[in-house]
Amino acid sequence: MMFEMKTAGLTDTGRTRTNNEDTFLIDDSLLIVADGMGGAAAGEVASSLAVNVIKRYMKDISYTSDKRITQHFEMAILKADSEIKKLTKEKPELSGMGTTIMSALHINERLLLGYVGDSRAYLITPVSNVRASKKGNEPKIDMNAETAVLKKIDDDYKPSEKKSIRRMTSDHSVVMDLVNSGVINEDEIRTHPLRNRITRCVGNLVGPGPDFIWHNITDGDTVILCSDGLWEMIYDDLILAIISSSTEPKEICKRLIDAANNAGGVDNITVIAAQFKKKN
Numbered sequence: 697m698m699f700e701m702k703t704a705g706l707t708d709t710g711r712t713r714t715n716n717e718d719t720f721l722i723d724d725s726l727l728i729v730a731d732g733m734g735g736a737a738a739g740e741v742a743s744s745l746a747v748n749v750i751k752r753y754m755k756d757i758s759y760t761s762d763k764r765i766t767q768h769f770e771m772a773i774l775k776a777d778s779e780i781k782k783l784t785k786e787k788p789e790l791s792g793m794g795t796t797i798m799s800a801l802h803i804n805e806r807l808l809l810g811y812v813g814d815s816r817a818y819l820i821t822p823v824s825n826v827r828a829s830k831k832g833n834e835p836k837i838d839m840n841a842e843t844a845v846l847k848k849i850d851d852d853y854k855p856s857e858k859k860s861i862r863r864m865t866s867d868h869s870v871v872m873d874l875v876n877s878g879v880i881n882e883d884e885i886r887t888h889p890l891r892n893r894i895t896r897c898v899g900n901l902v903g904p905g906p907d908f909i910w911h912n913i914t915d916g917d918t919v920i921l922c923s924d925g926l927w928e929m930i931y932d933d934l935i936l937a938i939i940s941s942s943t944e945p946k947e948i949c950k951r952l953i954d955a956a957n958n959a960g961g962v963d964n965i966t967v968i969a970a971q972f973k974k975k976n
Contacts, residue, residue, distance in 0.1 A: 734793030
């Protein structure tokens with residue numbers, strides 16, 4: 697079964713930062729969100745360099761096997777890591793720069809996700825696509841979620857099909873390690889004093905590298921790639937409500953960024969939305 701992927705991306709400086717260190721790429725079947733760090737202009741350099749290296753390395757890649765394409769994708773991200781390290785040696789003023797990577801490659805009826813850091817991927821899918829074993833665990837759509845950017849939703853409004861949302865990735869961060877070890881719950885991530893401490897970044901990889909996930913696409917899926925400037929500002933139920941009441945990827949990106957800014961916009965915000973429809 698083949699699926700058409702319809703995409704859009706948008707980035708915004710936010711309401712408190714003076715420059716945007718995020719970079720995103722939509723290049724045919726390859727999608728990337730990168731959240732740079734390092735102070736001054738270093739974060740912008742790191743995210744832009746990483747995206748360009750991965751794009752170049754993945755150019756004209758063709759599928760041979762799951763193992764080989766995953767290895768090639770991993771080498772692309774590791775190449776970006778080595779190029780950032782090389783540049784910091786040549787230009788000491790850029791020392792300490794790095795970037796997260798949240799990337800996706802569309803291959804026929806599947807999506808291969810590769811990531812480093814705390815940028816995320818979310819899956820929004822019709823509840824009918826969720827396995828029966830998981831029924832009852834899906835977040836409910838909060839159609840009354842109040843934000844200046846949500847369209848007016850009438851009392852008699854019903855979405856064409858109820859949808860669920862889940863985080864597809866696991867942040868490489870101190871706070872996610874605390875969640876996984878049971879020290880804190882996931883709701884505490886956004887307010888924890890160590891919330892900005894990541895455990896892996898491209899440009900400073902030592903030991904574990906990128907993680908990869910294969911996702912089997914189903915008709916009606918929407919996948920969101922985003923920097924932490926989005927998910928730290930708005931919760932899953934609002935993300936779900938916005939996507940459920942939007943029709944086009946461009947509209948989704950704009951309304952999500954508006955919602956994050958409305959909630960404070962304390963960081964750069966970047967979103968890629970990809971909608972999947974079964975080809976006739």
